[in-house]
Amino acid sequence: MPFNRLLIADDDHGFREAVAAAMAARGFAVTPVPSGSAALAWLAANECDLVLLDLRMPDMTGLEVLDRIRERYPHIEIVLLTGHGTIDTAVAAIRKGAFDFLPKPCSPDQVEVTLQKAMERRALIERAHVLQQALAPPDLAGTFIGRSPQFHDVLRVIDRVAGVGSSVLILGETGVGKELVAKLIHSRGVRSSAPFVVVDCSNLHEELLQSELFGHEKGAYTGAVSLKHGLFEVADKGTVFLDEVGDVPPALQARLLRVLETGVFRRLGGTVELAVDVRVVAATNRDLQDMVAHGHFREDLYYRLNAIRIDVPPLRERPDDIACLAAHFVDRFNRRFNQHRRLSPEAVDVLTRYGWPGNVRQLINVIEQVVVLCDEDTITPERLPPMVRAPAQSGAPRLHGDAPIVPLRDVERQYIEFAIKQFGGHRANAARALGIGERSLYRRLSEFGLD
Incomplete structure (x- = not known):
């Protein structure tokens, strides 16, 4: 049972022990203490999810203990126990952050239901926090x-x-x-x-x-x-x-x-x-x-x-970025695959001269491939994919050097044809390698008359 660590603070020995035994039988990890100061001392040394707290104790009032707990341990859910004539005080305690209150005497079933609700709220808060952390990216x-x-x-x-x-x-x-x-x-x-x-x-x-x-x-x-x-x-x-x-x-x-x-x-x-x-x-x-x-x-x-x-300009328009990007991705995949690869100067030169119609995503795919498949730590030009080493012969469009400038639409058409051929006609795999959705690929094929 998650979030089930329960601390019971009540100076009534008989009530405290009875509730502790009942909650332990229902799956809670229970610690009973006789006073507010004992509760705070225990919390200072132990992890806790729930506190069942009596409002009337001799050394400290329940409200004083509540304030200390909310200040130091805001994640803990607190349920108040109150005798006759103290309902107004219990309502004030809820305004201070308590989850709920129970009038004494109360049955074990009432206590369990209230604690279960407190656990559910704690779980919801935790899930919301995890979701927010996952959806809020760091500075990249x-x-x-x-x-x-x-x-x-x-x-x-x-x-x-x-x-x-x-x-x-x-x-x-x-x-x-x-x-x-x-x-x-x-x-x-x-x-x-x-x-x-x-x-x-x-x-x-x-x-x-x-x-x-x-x-x-x-x-x-x-x-x-x-x-x-x-x-x-x-x-x-x-x-x-x-x-x-x-x-x-x-x-x-x-x-x-x-x-x-x-x-x-x-x-x-x-x-x-x-x-x-x-x-x-x-x-x-x-x-x-x-x-x-x-x-x-x-x-x-x-x-x-x-x-x-x-x-955002394409990679072919900023060739000065290719060497540092390639080195960055080699380092990334070295850590992922526990390798020690490095690019030779000649390989960097080949990468820099290539046109990268698939841009940075294509560069990432190429680097991952050579880091995984290369047998030596030094990656030479011979280890690079044929389409990068000799784009004019591989079927992919040549976008650098003395090649004539062609319309971008023609480049995209040629590269899509090349990608589909590379994957044996499997369009889903081609779309994944190109970094586009299948619907986008089918739309482009229709536009180019390739469907």
Whole structure:
């Protein structure tokens, strides 16, 4: 039984021992003490979850003990025991932070039910704390690596916008690190201790995405067997990161706009309006202005999201970052796999000359592969994947050197074709390697006439 360590402080020996025996029989780990001072002395040396505290004791009043416990051990739930004529005092104690009170005499069943409720509240508080810690990322500057002028330009913008509450739109190709930029904005701002919630808009159908964002009431649709809190509720006081916001269905864009403008929404199937205070950071690799022009994305939503815009350049436009990024990822995977790999200068030169159409995510995949598969500690060019060593012969587009400049759309088309070929036509694996959702891959295949 979690959170079951119980301290009973009561100067009535018979009552104290009877309750202690009854609660021990019900699964509690019980320690009985005869006074307030004894309770405080025991708490100073032991862990405790629950205190059953009499209000009338000779050495210290229950209210004095309550104040000390709340000050020193705020996580402990306290239940008051009160005799006749002290109900007003018990109510005052609850205002000071006690969980509940029981009039004496009380049955073991009454005590157990009240303690169980106190344990449930303690468990809920613990779960909420764990959730908040998990959703509030630390400052990730140590993982945002680069030395190029373009990198430092992005970092300066991050520092400028982190302290304000405006919506931010992050633009960039797949794999450049848009989510990391969003996490940095959150972790360096005033909302850093609150949740950072990621919503992948590309991998969910409209009804599921609506349920994820706004939640649903029980019975709102087939399969909605219980109430579900939406991610806007979960992120209250924090940040919602809408990844691939360009994939939000048109019918859902209106609801999203209303939340951005008013901070108010209703759960799916609900009638009560809920208010939240969240900052919205969105990202996409699509041309939203072109989508607006063709009627695929609401113009008012675009301008609402685009209060502040950050363009994250692709890795091929900042080759000065490749060497330090590669070294960083080698170190990461050395620690993960207990290896001692290092890149030779020649291998670094090959990595730097390659065009990286999959950007940083592709670089991570390549480094993980060579750290795992290389037999020697020194990684030479021969150990790098063929597509990196000789991109012109591998089928992947050559984006560096004296190759002619081709439209970005053609580069993306060639690279998608190459990825699908590399995975033997398995589109789910190709999408995973490309760092995009399967829906996004199928949409691109349709756009390129490759479906």
